[in-house]
Amino acid sequence: MKKYQCMTLIAAGLSLAISSASALEGDAQAGKEATVMCVACHQGDGGGMNIPKGESWPALSGLDADYMYKQLQDIKSGARESVTMQAFVNTLTDKQMRDVSVYYSQLPAVAGKGGEDVTEEELAHGEKLAMQGDWDRYIVPCKSCHGPNNQGAGQHFPGIAGQHAGYISDQLHAWKKGKRHNDPQHLMLAIAERLDDNDIRAVSAWLSRQPAQ
Ligand code: HEC
Ligand code: HEC
Structure with a gap:
């Protein structure tokens, strides 16, 4: 059944990617x-x-x-639980949520800085998960949904490089713990639940060292 689930994941991902032109209307200046x-x-x-060992922002x-x-709406509705963010989202009107999203999307992406203390072996393991996956454990490579360089693909698949x-x-831990359950067709839950702590540490460190779009 597992291989079948994997193919279903990819197919679901592809159908989302095809329907994904970004066309949100908003006022970037008001957003700023x-x-x-x-x-x-x-x-x-x-x-x-x-913020190592703390809540990173x-x-x-870009x-x-x-x-x-969508994320702001999900945080407001609680489909994505964040005590920190909810307080701020609640102060925004729907128009402001559109405006700030358009504003941030137009800022040039900031290059990834890395920063976590990891070994070369861990980075190599992270790269493998992101670019090739681990088919023995039914882990689809991140890039199959997040774009060829993990820099994002349309409105459904955010850039995670950098x-x-x-x-x-x-x-990834939030999905595993059920604190984030806003992903279409549970595409991310299916990945996150197959990753252990070492995988998460490795793939996060490797991705954070890659250029953003
Ligand atoms: C006190 C720090 C803090 C402030 C202030 C704050 N945020 Fe956040 N923001 C966070 C954290 C932490 C997260 C990650 C939440 C989570 O764990 O799900 C986040 C997540 C987000 C996300 C989702 C990003 C993604 O990649 O999914 C958006 C969009 C966002 N914030 C926009 C805003 C906007 C707009 C404001 C101002 C109105 C704001 N934030 C104020 C800390 C903050
Ligand atoms: C089958 C498709 C698919 C695969 C494979 C996949 N993702 Fe995702 N990922 C998604 C979708 C869809 C979302 C957006 C969820 C939402 O709408 O909130 C997402 C969101 C994320 C986010 C949240 C980003 C943000 O800014 O909020 C992270 C982090 C993430 N994925 C990491 C990974 C990692 C690491 C891998 C590889 C180990 C991976 N993903 C593989 C589909 C996928």
């Missing part, structure tokens, strides 16, 4: 003004910050606008 309370964490350039610059708008390791790792 609404980010006064966001910059403390997501920073003025939208690059966020990696994701880089938002992410797809529709994707971010994202902070702490944030990638937090999200």
Whole structure:
């Protein structure tokens, strides 16, 4: 059954990718003004910050606008649980959620900085998971959905290359713990539940060292 599930995952991913032109309407200038309370964490350039052993702040610059708008809606509804973010999302109107998403999507992506303390072996393992997967364990490579260089594909598959390791790792654990259940067709849950702590550490560290789009 497992191989069949894998093929289904890829097929579901592809059908999402085909229907994924980003066309969110919003006012980037108004969005910029609404980010006064966001910059403390997501920073003025939208690059966020990696906080080892703490709650990392994701880089938002260059992410797809529709994707971010969906995330803000999901955080507001609780489909994606984040105590930190919910307080801020609740202060935004629907128009402001569109505006800030368009604003951040237009900022140039900030290059990944890495930062986690990992060995060469761990990085090699992370690269394998991201680029080739591990078919013996039914782990589909990240790039099959997140784009050839993991830099994103349309509105459904966010860029994860160059994202902070702490944030990638937090999200994978959030899926495993059921705190994030907003992914279409549970595509990410199916991957996250097959990754152990070592896989998560390795793939997060490797991705965080790759250039963003
Ligand atoms: C106190 C720090 C903090 C502030 C201030 C903050 N955020 Fe966040 N933001 C976070 C954290 C932490 C996450 C990851 C939440 C999680 O774990 O799911 C996040 C996630 C997000 C995401 C989802 C990103 C993704 O890749 O899925 C968006 C979009 C976002 N924030 C936008 C905003 C906007 C817009 C504001 C201002 C109105 C804001 N944030 C203010 C800390 C903050
Ligand atoms: C079958 C398709 C698929 C595969 C394979 C896949 N992902 Fe994802 N991933 C998704 C989808 C869809 C989302 C967006 C979920 C949503 O809408 O909230 C996502 C979101 C994410 C996010 C959250 C990004 C953000 O900014 O919020 C992270 C982190 C992530 N994936 C990591 C990975 C890693 C690491 C791998 C490889 C080990 C991987 N993914 C493989 C489909 C996939």
